[in-house]
Amino acid sequence: MPHTSQSHPALAEKFTANRERAQWHDKALWFVREKRDRMASSVPEWELLRETASAIKRHTQSRMADYLEQFETNAAKNGIIVHWAIDAHEHNQIVLSILRKHNVRRLVKSKSMLTEECHLNPYLEKHGIDVVDTDLGERIVQLRKETPSHIVLPAIHIKKEEVGECFHEHLGTEKGASDPNYLTEAARHHLRERFCQADAGLTGVNFAIAETGGIVICTNEGNADLGVSLPKIHIACMGMEKLLPRAADLSVFLRLLARSATGQPITTYSSHFHGPRPGCEMHIVIVDNGRSEILKSPEFRQSLDCIRCGACMNTCPVYRRSGGHSYQSTVPGPIGSVLTPIQTPEKHSSLPFACSLCGSCTDVCPVKIPLHHQLFAMREVLDQKRLIGASKKFSMKLAAGVLSRTWLFNLLGGTARLALRWTPRFLIYNPLNVWGRQRELPDAPKKSFRQLYAERQRRK
Amino acid sequence: MSDVTADAPPQAFPVPPFVDASKMPIMPDSRNQILSKIRAALPQSSPLPDLAPQGPWQTFDDPEARFAEVLKFVGGQAVRVSTLAEAHSHLQTNPAWASGKVRVSVVPGVGDSTIDLSTIPDPHDLENVDFAILQGQLCVAENGAVWVQDDTVRHRVLYFIPQHLAIVVPSAALVHNLHEAYAKITIGQHRFAGFISGPSKTADIEQSLVIGAHGARSMTVYRVDELNS
Numbered sequence: 001m002p003h004t005s006q007s008h009p010a011l012a013e014k015f016t017a018n019r020e021r022a023q024w025h026d027k028a029l030w031f032v033r034e035k036r037d038r039m040a041s042s043v044p045e046w047e048l049l050r051e052t053a054s055a056i057k058r059h060t061q062s063r064m065a066d067y068l069e070q071f072e073t074n075a076a077k078n079g080i081i082v083h084w085a086i087d088a089h090e091h092n093q094i095v096l097s098i099l100r101k102h103n104v105r106r107l108v109k110s111k112s113m114l115t116e117e118c119h120l121n122p123y124l125e126k127h128g129i130d131v132v133d134t135d136l137g138e139r140i141v142q143l144r145k146e147t148p149s150h151i152v153l154p155a156i157h158i159k160k161e162e163v164g165e166c167f168h169e170h171l172g173t174e175k176g177a178s179d180p181n182y183l184t185e186a187a188r189h190h191l192r193e194r195f196c197q198a199d200a201g202l203t204g205v206n207f208a209i210a211e212t213g214g215i216v217i218c219t220n221e222g223n224a225d226l227g228v229s230l231p232k233i234h235i236a237c238m239g240m241e242k243l244l245p246r247a248a249d250l251s252v253f254l255r256l257l258a259r260s261a262t263g264q265p266i267t268t269y270s271s272h273f274h275g276p277r278p279g280c281e282m283h284i285v286i287v288d289n290g291r292s293e294i295l296k297s298p299e300f301r302q303s304l305d306c307i308r309c310g311a312c313m314n315t316c317p318v319y320r321r322s323g324g325h326s327y328q329s330t331v332p333g334p335i336g337s338v339l340t341p342i343q344t345p346e347k348h349s350s351l352p353f354a355c356s357l358c359g360s361c362t363d364v365c366p367v368k369i370p371l372h373h374q375l376f377a378m379r380e381v382l383d384q385k386r387l388i389g390a391s392k393k394f395s396m397k398l399a400a401g402v403l404s405r406t407w408l409f410n411l412l413g414g415t416a417r418l419a420l421r422w423t424p425r426f427l428i429y430n431p432l433n434v435w436g437r438q439r440e441l442p443d444a445p446k447k448s449f450r451q452l453y454a455e456r457q458r459r460k
Numbered sequence: 461m462s463d464v465t466a467d468a469p470p471q472a473f474p475v476p477p478f479v480d481a482s483k484m485p486i487m488p489d490s491r492n493q494i495l496s497k498i499r500a501a502l503p504q505s506s507p508l509p510d511l512a513p514q515g516p517w518q519t520f521d522d523p524e525a526r527f528a529e530v531l532k533f534v535g536g537q538a539v540r541v542s543t544l545a546e547a548h549s550h551l552q553t554n555p556a557w558a559s560g561k562v563r564v565s566v567v568p569g570v571g572d573s574t575i576d577l578s579t580i581p582d583p584h585d586l587e588n589v590d591f592a593i594l595q596g597q598l599c600v601a602e603n604g605a606v607w608v609q610d611d612t613v614r615h616r617v618l619y620f621i622p623q624h625l626a627i628v629v630p631s632a633a634l635v636h637n638l639h640e641a642y643a644k645i646t647i648g649q650h651r652f653a654g655f656i657s658g659p660s661k662t663a664d665i666e667q668s669l670v671i672g673a674h675g676a677r678s679m680t681v682y683r684v685d686e687l688n689s
Contacts, residue, residue: 137664212648222675229617247647265603
């Protein structure tokens, strides 16, 4: 179903209808992209770091099962209870059973894309748990009953005036207030209360270390740390691909992560957890949820290397101009347009086409995932599954027919050059020409490249 | 003839409607299922890169200046002093210290404590700490980060919950980059350890940087010569 109301083009059209807002969104992300560029170019061995990170991930994948077992053994030695979940439902069940066992009513959470993927919050709420997202951006989207539109900047689509309205309604801030300092301070007080009342803290995992059986969590706000240093229960949920073999590997990934994500030299807090506090419990839930299927695929397994920095989103001309929600996917942008259609090709068949194949995502990816190649390959997969719309297929067939016949190409080229010069404007830019809606053709040249080249050769 | 209707396809594992799924026992063989699925999918083996700490990694002519500069860039402050007493008198000039009602220091000679940590078993009781002075092990020049460990303080929440934070580190404990740092520290010996680089911050509202999200609103790093032994 390529052109439904939920497809990327349809939702992107809604987003771009507010032109001013779309431009504001574009600029906000480009600002982050520029910060990333300054940081990357200040590290002389940046490319070596990317290659090393990619090689470490490639090696880890080739021994994934062994490393997971090693991680489990070492984590157990540290007093951590390790759980395994084959899918989202089992993950949610495990988390709930731990919370039930300890009569947890109030849970504080730090950012975890995995729990978004598993729809943990609605599941826990249905079972009577009070769940509070503590990352400021996530708290804003939670209060607005939305989902994050970006994996690092969850509220990048929201204006400060709207945050002000939301906080006025939920936190009792002054009406009309929009100063980020004032609003952040209000959230600090509101969330401190929640941290102190919580019975358990849940976090994601940035990196898990097989050699030492511990995990690393990176935040700027310190919300993960507060959330797991006050209550007695810490639950950390990780996709199995978060694994690294050695502690020393962290040096490579911590140098890349924050620089790529937000243009910082490192996140404020890079916390290494290797066991519960005395008298407390620490749980780690290792989740598959389709990842072993992706590992099977030689074409797409590299997408599992993703460290969720969001650099591909910040640079993507389509993401910046269409907004994260138009992807209808927990992970939007270039990497989401690979990962999500692998799992749900019918529902997300429009995503690999939300891409101009410009390759900028591949250039910025800190672990060198060949994103634009994968997006292209995904189009072929969708074609084989017959999930590509008729009009797209027809125009591609037409183009292939013309491009493979020199005489036809020359004939149509000449006709077009002539026609474009003389056709009245309303005939070209009419409602039937979807392409011409936001685009303008360049002035048609008088002669083709072939003609110019032939003339030039003759003059020599 | 079964009573399954055409528009309700049979499930692989039919669940009777009276069973609450959340109360069902968790399938114990998920672990083995996942591991065997992974083993069936493993790509060709590929070598693990060697990460020599001396590597071709970035170093600085003046790592001390670089550390101070980056820490300032991320909202913190580095102060080099020769003695603990000097750090102590510098602290008196910090208005956040002077006005702090609840103060904790675990570094003898620097600051003082208004509460006795040994009488506080519950970390929640540290909610009102205004200023904490804690120990750090190592400074990293490239990113302005300080390595801290939970063995020097009874409640690790003290790294996160105080309104303001000062960390005292031997001045000689300074490395150029993270590769050198990981070669010097031992990972896995501490239930909590980590890098802290500057005060807590967020830019979640329209990309405007705000210092003091949930954790410390300021971070001072004292690099002390006297502690080099």
